[in-house]
Amino acid sequence: MATIVLDTFPLSSVTKHPDAARACVSGLDRCQAWVFGAVRAGHRMLVPAIAYYEVLRELERLGAAAQIRRLRDFTRCVPGRYLPLTNGELEVAAGPWAVARNSGWPTADPAALDCDVILAAQTLTVREGSPDAVVATTNPGHLTRYVNAELWSEITL
Numbered sequence: 001m002a003t004i005v006l007d008t009f010p011l012s013s014v015t016k017h018p019d020a021a022r023a024c025v026s027g028l029d030r031c032q033a034w035v036f037g038a039v040r041a042g043h044r045m046l047v048p049a050i051a052y053y054e055v056l057r058e059l060e061r062l063g064a065a066a067q068i069r070r071l072r073d074f075t076r077c078v079p080g081r082y083l084p085l086t087n088g089e090l091e092v093a094a095g096p097w098a099v100a101r102n103s104g105w106p107t108a109d110p111a112a113l114d115c116d117v118i119l120a121a122q123t124l125t126v127r128e129g130s131p132d133a134v135v136a137t138t139n140p141g142h143l144t145r146y147v148n149a150e151l152w153s154e155i156t157l
Helices: 007-011 018-023 027-040 050-063 066-078 085-104 115-127
Strands: 003-008 044-048 134-137 147-152
Touching: 003 007, 003 115, 007 027, 007 050, 007 134, 027 044, 044 066, 044 115, 050 066, 050 115, 085 115, 115 134
Parallel strands: 003 044, 003 134, 134 147
Antiparallel strands: none
16 A cells, blocks of 8 residues: 655645536546545555645635535544644755755745645655655656655556
């Protein structure tokens, strides 16, 4: 069984109403089916705090109470699924961020928080106990500088 760390798009897919997913065939719907299929197959799905924050802040902005409930339910229903952000991970993220920025390879706007580097740092912590951990994302380009990351749709279950 694989350990899969969810980036924002795959994580946001769990907030859609399940009936909506059966009626449509959008990328978000396919991703939701993939996430829940991975869960049913016994794969370890992890929600890093930084991805949770990115999804939650947008749902809060939209006032999407039902979607917020589904996000919280998915995140909290399995002990250990949620990965809190530690000061150590922020310190780990600062080094690669500086190297990328100084090398002319930034992963975000200079004023941005740069969540990709923080997500990578959280994944590095997971990899200490699960060397096979992979980030499921829509943007592997920035993340593969630091960790194993693949398009969610290309991760075979």
